Amino acid sequence: DVVMTQSPLSLPVTLGQPASISCRSSQSLVYSDGNTYLNWFQQRPGQSPRRLIYKVSNRDSGVPDRFSGSGSGTDFTLRISRVEAEDVAVYYCMQGTHWPQTFGQGTKVEIK
Amino acid sequence: QVQLVQSGGEVKKPGASVKVSCKAFGYTFTNYGVTWVRQAPGQGLEWMGWISTSNGNTNYAQKLQGRVTMTTDTSTSTAYMELRSLTSDDTAVYYCARDRQGGYWGQGTLVTVSS
Numbered sequence: 001d002v003v004m005t006q007s008p009l010s011l012p013v014t015l016g017q018p019a020s021i022s023c024r025s026s027q028s029l030v031y032s033d034g035n036t037y038l039n040w041f042q043q044r045p046g047q048s049p050r051r052l053i054y055k056v057s058n059r060d061s062g063v064p065d066r067f068s069g070s071g072s073g074t075d076f077t078l079r080i081s082r083v084e085a086e087d088v089a090v091y092y093c094m095q096g097t098h099w100p101q102t103f104g105q106g107t108k109v110e111i112k
Numbered sequence: 113q114v115q116l117v118q119s120g121g122e123v124k125k126p127g128a129s130v131k132v133s134c135k136a137f138g139y140t141f142t143n144y145g146v147t148w149v150r151q152a153p154g155q156g157l158e159w160m161g162w163i164s165t166s167n168g169n170t171n172y173a174q175k176l177q178g179r180v181t182m183t184t185d186t187s188t189s190t191a192y193m194e195l196r197s198l199t200s201d202d203t204a205v206y207y208c209a210r211d212r213q214g215g216y217w218g219q220g221t222l223v224t225v226s227s
Contacts, residue, residue, distance in 0.1 A: 039213055041157075048207060048217040049149075049157065060215070092157055096213045100173050101147070103157045 002026050002095050006104035012112045019080040021107045023093035028073050030097070037096035040069055040078045043106075044089040052091075053078065085111065114138040116208050116218035123224045129196040132221045134208030141189035142166045144211040148182060148193045150204040151220075158204075162212055163191060198225045 003026040013019045029036045040053040051060050053069035056076060066081040080087055088111060093104040115137040122130050134146060148160040161172040163182040170182050181194045191208055205220040 037213060041214065043157075048220050049209075049214070050217065051214050054213050054215070090156075094157070094159075094214065099171055101159045101162070101212065103159065106156045 001100055002029075002098045002102050004093055004095055004102050004104040006091075006093060006107050009105060009107055011107055011109045013080075013083045013109060014112045015085065016082050019083050019087075019109060021078045021091055021093075021109075023071075023076045023078070023104050025074045025076075025095055027098070029076075029095050030073065036072065038069075038071065038076050039094045039096060040067075041092045041094060042087075042089045043092065044086075049092065080109075083109070083111070114210065114216045116210060116216055118206075118208060118218040118221045121222040121224070123226065124198050126199055126225055126227055128198050128225075129194060130198060130223050131192055131194040132206050132208075132223070134191040134193070134218050136189040136191070136210070139210075141184075142186055144215075146182070146184070146191040147209045147212060147214060149207045149209060149214075151207070152201075152204045155204075160193070160206075165191070195223075198223075200225050 005024045007022045029038050036056050038056050041049040043049045052063050057069045068079045070077050090106045090108050092106050117135045119133040142165045145164045147162045150158050163170045165184050179196050183192045203225045205222050207220050208218045210216040
């Protein structure tokens with residue numbers, strides 16, 4: 001199975017400051033069709049996960065533009081340009097390229 | 113708009129089975145597969161498997177092989193996940209999500225396994 005490793009696992013951030021979460025995969029996530037199926041999810045306390053980013057860098061509808069995704073191959077990053085109170089959540093990366101699909105351990109973003 | 117509505121919470125005894133439903137609204141059901149994910153209390157997300165809604169093909173997590181069955185009823189746009197021989201380790205919130213990339217998620221179904 002592809003192992004997804006996130007860091008850090010806990011991220012205290014000051015309101016208005018940027019935040020960055022790393023996600024590394026144990027093998028390349030480039031699929032045979034040329035796409036890279038790396039997605040980012042946000043799970044607020046008590047809620048279902050919500051997808052923020054698909055295929056590395058595409059924001060889902062309604063996702064604020066302070067969220068951005070980047071990376072390639074095995075190394076990916078989710079950035080929040082200016083953290084707001086509503087961004088307190090656990091963030092997961094997930095690869096959808098290989099079977100079985102696998103998630104990172106999750107990164108808990110909290111306000112300092 | 114797209115919605116996935118899951119069945120209500122369940123309490124089961126060890127050794128029993130549970131069947132969770134996931135009814136889709138707002139899109140053509142057979143155009144997207146359904147992924148099932150679970151989350152044990154205080155833990156991360158665990159992929160359980162995926163089913164094609166167009167032909168019923170499935171792909172299950174190896175650790176659940178033999179205990180899990182995913183099915184669909186295209187006449188009602190509903191997906192089902194049945195898990196058998198439950199143990200306390202199966203206590204979790206079970207989610208369905210649209211397609212392999214998890215574009216939309218249901219509200220979750222809490223399954224509690226307790227004697």
